[in-house]
Amino acid sequence: MHHSFLDKYSELESPVHRIHPLVKLCGYGVILLFTLTASIYRPLEFVIAGVLILGVVSISRIPIIYVIRKTLLLSPLMITLLILLPFIRGERILWGINFIFPISITAEGVYLSGTIAVKSVLVFWSSVLLVSTTRFPDLLYALRMVRVPQTMITVLAFMYRYVFLLIDETERMETAHRARLVRRQGLPLLMKSVVYLVRAIFIRSFERSTRVYQAMCARGFRGEVCLLQTPSIHTADIVFLFVFTGLIVVIKLAI
Amino acid sequence: MQMTDVDRTNTPVLRLKDVYYTYPDGVESLRGVSLEVYRDEKVGLVGPNGAGKSTLMTVVIGIRIPRTGEVEVLGQVLNPKTRREIRRRAGLVFQDPDDQLFCPTVFDEVAFAPINMGYPEEQVTEMVARALKQVDLEGYERRSSFHLSIGERKRLAFATVLSYSPEILLIDEPSANLDPQHRRQTINLLKSLPQTMLIATHDLDLVLDVCERCFVINRGRIVADGDVESILTDEQLLLSNGLELPLSRQ
Numbered sequence: 001m002h003h004s005f006l007d008k009y010s011e012l013e014s015p016v017h018r019i020h021p022l023v024k025l026c027g028y029g030v031i032l033l034f035t036l037t038a039s040i041y042r043p044l045e046f047v048i049a050g051v052l053i054l055g056v057v058s059i060s061r062i063p064i065i066y067v068i069r070k071t072l073l074l075s076p077l078m079i080t081l082l083i084l085l086p087f088i089r090g091e092r093i094l095w096g097i098n099f100i101f102p103i104s105i106t107a108e109g110v111y112l113s114g115t116i117a118v119k120s121v122l123v124f125w126s127s128v129l130l131v132s133t134t135r136f137p138d139l140l141y142a143l144r145m146v147r148v149p150q151t152m153i154t155v156l157a158f159m160y161r162y163v164f165l166l167i168d169e170t171e172r173m174e175t176a177h178r179a180r181l182v183r184r185q186g187l188p189l190l191m192k193s194v195v196y197l198v199r200a201i202f203i204r205s206f207e208r209s210t211r212v213y214q215a216m217c218a219r220g221f222r223g224e225v226c227l228l229q230t231p232s233i234h235t236a237d238i239v240f241l242f243v244f245t246g247l248i249v250v251i252k253l254a255i
Numbered sequence: 256m257q258m259t260d261v262d263r264t265n266t267p268v269l270r271l272k273d274v275y276y277t278y279p280d281g282v283e284s285l286r287g288v289s290l291e292v293y294r295d296e297k298v299g300l301v302g303p304n305g306a307g308k309s310t311l312m313t314v315v316i317g318i319r320i321p322r323t324g325e326v327e328v329l330g331q332v333l334n335p336k337t338r339r340e341i342r343r344r345a346g347l348v349f350q351d352p353d354d355q356l357f358c359p360t361v362f363d364e365v366a367f368a369p370i371n372m373g374y375p376e377e378q379v380t381e382m383v384a385r386a387l388k389q390v391d392l393e394g395y396e397r398r399s400s401f402h403l404s405i406g407e408r409k410r411l412a413f414a415t416v417l418s419y420s421p422e423i424l425l426i427d428e429p430s431a432n433l434d435p436q437h438r439r440q441t442i443n444l445l446k447s448l449p450q451t452m453l454i455a456t457h458d459l460d461l462v463l464d465v466c467e468r469c470f471v472i473n474r475g476r477i478v479a480d481g482d483v484e485s486i487l488t489d490e491q492l493l494l495s496n497g498l499e500l501p502l503s504r505q
Contacts, residue, residue, distance in 0.1 A: 137359035137399075161357055164401060211354040214318045218347045219415065220339070220371035 007139075009062045009132040016060035016133045020237040021142035027244050028130045034248050035122045040115040044255055046122065053125045060133045067128050074124055078117050085113035136160050162208070169204055173197055266330070267291035268423055268451050269315065269345075274324030276307075276314055276475075284310040285321065286475035292423075292453055297445070299462035299469035299483065300455040303497025307475040308455035309350065312425045315453075316342050329422060343372055346416030350428040352408035353401075361387070361403075361411060362396040365418045372419055386418035390444060406437030413444060424450045430458045459487055459501035471496050 010017070019027075031049065038045035057067055090106030097103050131139070140153050177193060185193065213221075269292040276285040284307045292298050300308050313319045315326060317338040326333040328341045346368075349355040358364040365383040374382065387393050390410040395403070400411055409429070416424065429445060430438045438461070445452065445465045456462060462469050462483055469486050471479035473496040479486055486492065490500050499505075 135397075137363065140359060157359055158357065160359065161401065165353055208354065211349070211351070212357050214313060215347075215349050215355040216357065216367075217318055218313075218316055218342060218349075219368035220342060221367075222371065 007131055007134070007136050009060075009066070010135045012061050012133075014060045014133070016056055016129075019133075019240060020233045021134050021138035022145050022233060023237040023241045024130060024134055025139070025142040025146065026241055028126055030245050030248050031126050032123060034252060035119055035126070037252075038119070040111050040118070042255055045252075046118050048251055048255075049122050050125075053122065053129060057125070057129055060129070062129070062132050067125055067132075070128050071121055071124055074120055078120065081116055081120075082113050085116065086110045088112065162212075165208070166201065166205060170197070170201055173200055265293050267327075268294045268329050269453065270325075270327040271311075271315070272325045272327075274311075274314060274326060275322045276310055276319055277322050278310075284475050285314065288324070288472070288475065288477055290470055290477055290480065292451060294451055295449070296468060297452045297454070297466045299466040300453055300472060301457065301459060301462060301469055301487075301498060302472035303457075306472045306497070308472055309427050311472070312347055312427050312453070312455055315425055316345055316347050318347075343419065344421055345423040345425060346419070346421035347425045348412050348416050348427060348429065350431055352405070352412040355412045355415060356400040356408060359399060360396065361392065361398050361400055364400055364411060365414050368415060368419045374419075382418045382420075386414040389417050389448075390414045391440075404437075405432055406434070406440065409433065409437065409441060410444065417448070422450060424448065424452045426452060426454045426456075428456050428458075429454060430456065430461050457498075459493075459498065460503050463487055463501050463503060471498070473497060 016024075031053065034045070035049045038049065040046075054064060054067075057064055086105045086109040087103065088106065088109040090108030092107035093104045094107055094110065095105045134142070137157075140157055143153055143156070144150070174197065177197065269290075271288050271290050274285050274288045275283070277283045286307075288307070288311060300311065302308055310319060314321055315328065315333075317326075317333050317335075329344050331337045331341055333341055356364055358367055362383055365386050366379050369379045369382045383396070384393075387395060390413050392407065392410055392414060395407075395411075400408060403411060426445070429441050433441060438458075442461055442464050445454070445461075452466075454462065454466060466483050468481065469483050470477050471486060471492065478496055479489075479492055487501055488504055493499055
């Protein structure tokens with residue numbers, strides 16, 4: 001397997017990596033709350049959130065370019081929003097045309113699209129930061145501590161474990177398909193091949209999930225994933241959480 | 256059925272009597288399988304693809320329920336009431352480690368069975384450490400299982416079962432997909448383990464190296480039972496059952 005893992009940089013050594021996963025999850029919640037309650041009419045809030053996130057990224061020794069490059073994953077959604085939202089109804093029309101029916105760009109639409117775009121990027125950066133500084137099992141542990149339903153945690157754990165195998169199997173089938181391709185396919189034939197591929201992936205996934213379930217039953221599984229507890233939080237972690245939350249509250253009140 | 260001398264004076268630890276298993280699609284995978292394995296024996300189960308080897312392994316620990324026949328493990332007849340206890344005392348190592356390794360870390364993986372079997376936390380930690388030492392994976396506790404090589408994953412799959420010290424090991428294709436060096440490591444591991452073993456494989460040289468006795472299974476039936484030397488040098492028997500002489504005997 002040669003895939004880039006979700007938590008590619010999670011094994012690095014840095015002060016951010018050493019923070020307890022539960023504290024990181026809480027800190028993530030605080031920064032999310034700060035970002036989501038920020039307004040486009042007070043742009044300084046966005047600037048502070050951005051600087052704060054990228055500052056922590058640089059302390060954690062994760063290349064900033066990696067975080068920014070990951071943001072490109074958002075681009076299809078962002079482009080759609082940036083194109084469509086300015087046309088929503090509003091009071092202040094910035095530009096308009098009468099073509100079959102009236103079309104207009106409103107100030108409210110522009111503000112909304114800007115707000116959503118900036119907030120999406122900041123939330124995405126925070127998420128990448130959290131996942132890149134926390135090993136996935138530790139993240140699951142933190143989620144369990146904040147009482148996320150066990151079923152959801154189990155699903156996440158299985159997804160993390162098997163998504164790469166699924167990608168691997170897809171790649172193998174795609175290679176086999178290409179190897180038998182003697183000339184360029186037309187669209188109908190291509191669509192047919194894609195349907196066969198999806199069907200094969202579905203069947204293989206189903207078969208594998210059956211085998212995994214059998215392996216779990218063979219080792220005493222009775223419907224609930226039981227895990228051992230991991231070490232408790234240190235005083236330094238709690239102090240860090242209070243200082244960080246306090247700082248965010250002060251910034252919020254000051255602006 | 257071809258038979259040779261085997262010490263059958265003790266009570267068998269594993270006994271199948273006239274076991275039939277049919278898959279939901281109607282394929283009859285086991286057709287009247289009867290066999291006995293005795294304590295401390297290392298027994299091979301050889302046969303061509305689709306002979307019913309893997310099905311037999313899963314039937315023994317109650318993952319698949321036979322249509323008819325009786326399975327007895329360590330004196331307990333397999334039924335829904337005894338299934339849990341049987342799974343505690345007989346461990347199955349699957350052919351593909353990716354089917355067997357599903358936890359986020361190596362530690363969680365090895366601890367999965369002891370935790371589910373209700374062992375206390377301190378004992379689980381000890382069991383994990385001991386199992387990882389047995390398969391030479393000490394220090395791997397915090398790593399993710401899918402970051403390991405295929406050879407390491409195979410050994411980890413063994414550790415997941417060795418952690419709760421089953422008395423019987425059922426091992427499905429232990430050398431599948433392994434390079435020669437990892438195959439040799441696996442053979443050495445199998446030889447070093449004290450448990451009673453039933454090893455399903457195509458790798459006849461591995462059977463020659465590890466086992467004292469072997470069964471030949473074909474089309475869901477046991478067609479031969481005897482010591483490895485006499486079975487695995489019988490070219491006629493092997494050829495008629497989709498096998499051939501081991502490379503070391505050619």
